Amino acid sequence: KQEVTQIPAALSVPEGENLVLNCSFTDSAIYNLQWFRQDPGKGLTSLLLIQSSQREQTSGRLNASLDKSSGRSTLYIAASQPGDSATYLCAVRGSSNTGKLIFGQGTTLQVKP
């Protein structure tokens, strides 16, 4: 059974710092991994999707890496801003047949001005 874990559960950093969020999964047989952002009381906004054959994806100040063999992904946020404050969730897709996502518990990030 696939399990996804995110560490740390919460993180507080001063504005301008670079930071890394971690995601690990127990079954390396995945189709892709997706990083989401969730603001309080809102739905999920897709940030990056990494296919199983890829090693990383970049979008602006965000960079996500994937090491399938070790069951790990990281989300790197450069030059953090207060507007980055949110909960970040990673999710893996284990089968092309269903497309269902298995989520981690999330990391709640606070960037202090």
Next chain:
Amino acid sequence: DTGVSQDPRHKITKRGQNVTFRCDPISEHNRLYWYRQTLGQGPEFLTYFQNEAQLEKSRLLSDRFSAERPKGSFSTLEIQRTEQGDSAMYLCASSPIGGGDPNQPQHFGDGTRLSIL
């Protein structure tokens, strides 16, 4: 592309009542998913549709829960005889099927927050 729309945004009801939520996916998205998210946790898969066919249901979806997507467009999720443990955010997501490529991101709505008194 107006995004995934969910209605209502909030629902407060007494234990034992029935509730129904609606999800309108992004147009032309074949796949529609329902997830449930409790406070401090990541979303958990409930069920998904490909067009009008419900192809998978989680064990979390007890017999009090039923979902439909009658014309392959919008979907409804009904909970009968609600219980305290049903209090959660119910999220809907949709994705296209593009040329058999499984690597299509899911787009989420803002969810329906259910509170059981």
